[in-house]
Amino acid sequence: GAGVxxxxxxxxxxxxxxxxxxxxxxxxxTALYWYRQSLGQGPEFLxxxxxxxxxxxxxxxNDRFFAVRPEGSVSTLKIQRTERGDxxxxxxxxxxRLAGADTQYFGPGTRLTVL
Amino acid sequence: xxxxxxxxxHITVSEGASLELRCNYSYGATPYLFWYVQSPGQGLQLLxxxxxxxxxxxxxxxxxxxxxxxxxxxxxxxxxxxxSDAAEYFxxxxxxxxxxxxxxxxxxxxxVHP
Numbered sequence: 001g002a003g004v005x006x007x008x009x010x011x012x013x014x015x016x017x018x019x020x021x022x023x024x025x026x027x028x029x030t031a032l033y034w035y036r037q038s039l040g041q042g043p044e045f046l047x048x049x050x051x052x053x054x055x056x057x058x059x060x061x062n063d064r065f066f067a068v069r070p071e072g073s074v075s076t077l078k079i080q081r082t083e084r085g086d087x088x089x090x091x092x093x094x095x096x097r098l099a100g101a102d103t104q105y106f107g108p109g110t111r112l113t114v115l
Numbered sequence: 116x117x118x119x120x121x122x123x124x125h126i127t128v129s130e131g132a133s134l135e136l137r138c139n140y141s142y143g144a145t146p147y148l149f150w151y152v153q154s155p156g157q158g159l160q161l162l163x164x165x166x167x168x169x170x171x172x173x174x175x176x177x178x179x180x181x182x183x184x185x186x187x188x189x190x191x192x193x194x195x196x197x198x199s200d201a202a203e204y205f206x207x208x209x210x211x212x213x214x215x216x217x218x219x220x221x222x223x224x225x226x227v228h229p
Binding site: 003004033043044100107 | 159161205
């Protein structure tokens with residue numbers, strides 16, 4: 001079946017602009033995760049959802065970052081007043097359940113460049 | 116500090132040689148343990164995972180990993196490397212107990228010489 005998809009694959013924006021990044025999880029997966037990967041580093045956790053609610057948003061760096069999952073499927077990561085330091089690859093993952101041993105399946109990522 | 120450590124930033128091996136990538140974690144209890152691979156332009160793909168039972172875990176693409184509680188290690192191995200194994204490898208943990216996020220190491224970049 002289809003894997004996790006993310007759109008756009010690349011996004012170039014100017015400092016101070018607003019961006020939205022979209023994630024379509026694997027059908028039937030109840031848990032959805034967002035990570036951020038800076039150049040030369042491992043992915044870092046941002047937020048995860050169980051259904052429609054954010055179960056843990058402790059990784060969001062500041063209040064410019066916000067994520068929603070209104071119907072428990074597709075999720076959107078929103079970044080306000082983008083800064084050059086926000087440039088990174090944003091990864092989305094989903095798992096069947098919100099359980100530690102469940103495999104998280106990753107999408108290809110959205111590469112965000114803030115000029 | 117609690118962390119996942121991959122001591123080798125970059126490893127180069129010859130095709131057909133054996134491979135071992137190191138991973139150590141520093142958490143009080145044994146976490147769930149994972150190895151992911153990331154090829155250029157590709158998403159992260161799970162190679163294998165450990166959460167209980169036999170400490171030697173078999174994964175995809177001929178990889179295996181051994182959990183050693185006494186050393187807080189979960190090293191990844193492959194007996195004979197193929198050129199297509201060139202990629203970045205990430206060790207990761209999930210603490211469990213309601214903390215379900217993956218905590219990744221910094222990664223090891225593997226280059227394979229013909």
